[in-house]
Amino acid sequence: MHPALRHPLAIAAALALAAEPGLALAQPAETAVTPLAATAEAVKRPKICLVLSGGGARGAAHTGVLRVLEELRVPIHCITGTSMGALVGGAYATGMSIDEMDAVNADITVAKLFKEKPPRLEMTMRRKVDDHANYIGPEIGLGSAEASLTKGAVSGVQLETVLRQLSKVRGYRSFDALPIQFRAVATDLVTGKAVVFNEGDMANVMRASMSVPGAVAPAEINGMMLVDGMLTSNLPVAAARELGADVVIAVNVGTPLLKREQLSSIFGVAGQMLSILTEQNVQASIASLKPGDILISPELGDYSTADFDNLPKISPLGETAARKVAEQLGRYSVPVEEYAALRRQQSSPVPADLKPVDEIRFVNLKRVNPAEAQKVLQTTVHEPIDQEELDADMRRLYGTGDFEHVNYRTLKEGARRVLAIDAMEKSWGPTYLRVGLALDSDFGSETNASLLASVRRTWINSMGAEWRTDLSVGGNNRMRTEFYQPFEAGKNWFVAPTLDLSQRLLSVYEGNSKRAIYSLYSGQVGLDIGRSFYQYGVLKMGVVGGRLQQNLDTGDELLRPKPSRVKTGGLSASLVMDRLDSVLFPRVGWHVRANLYNSNHKLGADFDYSKWDASVNEVYSFGENTFNFGLYGGGKLGGERLPGYDNVKLGGFLRQSGFAPNQLIGEELTLGRMLYYRRISQGSLLEGLYGGLSLEIGRINRPLIQGNSEAWRRSASVFVGTDTFVGPLYLAYGRTVDGPSSFYLLLGPAF
Secondary structure, eight states, rough: OOGGSSSSHHHHHHHHHHHHHSGGOOOOTTTTHHHHHHHHHHHHOOOOEEEEOOOOGGGGGGHHHHHHHHTTTTTOEEEEEHHHHHHHHHHHHOOOOHHHHHHHHOOOOHHHHHHHHHOOGSSOOOHHHHGSSSSEEEEEEEOSSSOOSSSHHHHHHHHHHHHHHTOOOEEEEETTTSSSSEEEEETTTTHHHHEEEEEEEEEHHHHHHHHOOOOOOOEEEEEEEEETTTHHHHHHHHHHHHHTTTEEEEEOOOOOOOOOOGGGSSSHHHHHHHHHHHHHHHHHHHHHTTTEEEEEEOOOOTTTTTOOGGHHHHHHHHHHHHHHHHHHOOOOOOOHHHHHHHHHHHHSOOOOOOOOSSSEEESSSSSSHHHHHHHHHHOOOSSSHHHHHHHHHHHHHHSSSSSEEEEEEEEEOOOOOOOEEEEEOOOOEEEEEEOOOOEEEESSSSSSEEEEEEEOOSSSTTTTTTTEEEEEEEEEEEEEEEEEESSSOOOOOEEEEEEEEEEEEEEEEEEEEEEEEEEEEEEEEEEEEEEETSSEEEEEEEEEEEEEEEEEEEOOGGGOOOOSSEEEEEEEEOOOOOOOSSSSSSSSSEEEEEEEEEOGGGGGGGSSSEEEEEEEEEEEEETEEEEEEEEEEEEEEEESOOOOOGGGEESTTSHHHHHOTTEEEEEEEEEEEEEEEHHHHHHHHOOEEEEEEEEEEEEEEEETTTTTTOEEEEEEEEEEEEEEEEEEEEEEEEETTOEEEEEEEESSSOO
């Protein structure tokens, strides 16, 4: 209760004024004015505005403060917030309860907020291909002037998905029409001025307010490039005054400045600079507080702005701080019934704007054909909007690899409703470079280390043509280039001419003794016609031809291959279906691959033969325990034998563990494999640490070296694997029953 209303004479005077005939408010004849209603009309309570500062993960303390405000029945009439304060304040202003916010906080992790890649199941097959090579770091744009990088470590698309869960209001809204009046503050990166939002899509505004420079790419709204509001108004008291606040309850969770001994790196110095700028404007806001205002400063200890894995532990610290000023807060407490009525009103759901749209429009696309982008969407015109499906559409669009950010809004053009999609094309495109490393070693004679590079030139024409070249330089060298040309924009059929040049080493064993090392040089040209099943798979059929040269590098002269030069030519077909959630440590999903090849004299080949290979993988998880089952097969079709250079191979980690890589060579292979692995420790942005084992059974029929065993072989391995900033790293030990054993070190996808 306001201090002025506590005195009995003041209440009596208010009632007397309300009773004056000339001062009575007009009421419908059938409505009676109760004394309580007259009191509420005549005596105005102060407008109380809650001001929530930025502070990253430390902002979870805001929910603890809100819990105490509810216990003390302190009414909140407006909220202003910056960064994490905008996130918590926006959620509360749209009607989300504290218990609901706590439930969302308990599920938030660093990975969920800032893991850059969209869910793999929502990526196109052409982008899933990248997962099978160990590329490191962000892609680099190869523009006409100079190479360029992204504007932030992450794009913010995944962040926005989480932010939408924290808002009970979807779509473009006036923030004055929310259950609680709301304002969010961001910073215009061009002008350096604070931008106070009074309308917009809540998730987009939250994301703009918490786009930490360098960490999250700037948000683009209304032509402005926006970053974290902490730079200009981290404790937005002024925005609260503009809303007419009589009383401000300010909660400051900002990060304290680092000590001298903590300023030992460029990252520490850069962070300190941001903290200094932030602290200066926070102190100015605190100095503007008036008598009757309340400042709450939770003691958050060593929790940092990045501790998003610990939000449930941070929230209670806000409660502790609010209880320390409970006496001051109690001055503004209101009666139980009045507060309950206010909270019912503020918690009542705002109807979602899910009415169908008459048009889906892509805004400002310069390279990407809207018809191709439209193919990604499940949302359609003239059908009610499904919010979860629409959010998934945004992730799928981002998963095409063409955009640095994707957003949407609803426009009203007369009687028509338009879903406008702001898909911002990558400013560092349309040509991209990625680099990487690969390592496969058995700590013996078989070690292959390679440098990787991939260059993609996208949207060469309006139908979505793409030219991609992949390079591998090291123990084995390869260059493969492909020109991918869809028949029509927005359609699934395509044609793809290819050129493949390679040089590789092949070791041949007799038993466990290496007998020879061959160098194989190959040049192939091909032409494929195929159909993409978008996120599910791709089917290709084509013709291929070229030359192969095989030389004996080491070994008995009797083992020299004949002929040394071979003409190749034939028909090929392949099918890949990929629904794994990850290729590093898959937790759920399946993968199918099948290839057919017919080498034919009529197409210029020296040898007539047919070959097949196929694999099926299925992955199941129970808690942190994962089982990965696989079947693999391959070999000749028909009566013609396979030439030695095109035999099938087994050996190495998870492919008859214990044997050297590709030690077992022959015309037919069969392999069954069961993997078990468990996450030992949880990562933040990375996958974490896994430990596991494998059981394998397989055989090679018609071995290349006569006398090598055709018996079924049983193998097992134990391994640990972890995701690192240079890719997945595995250390393993494998052993074959009654056979060899080996240690393995691998860098790059192994499953």
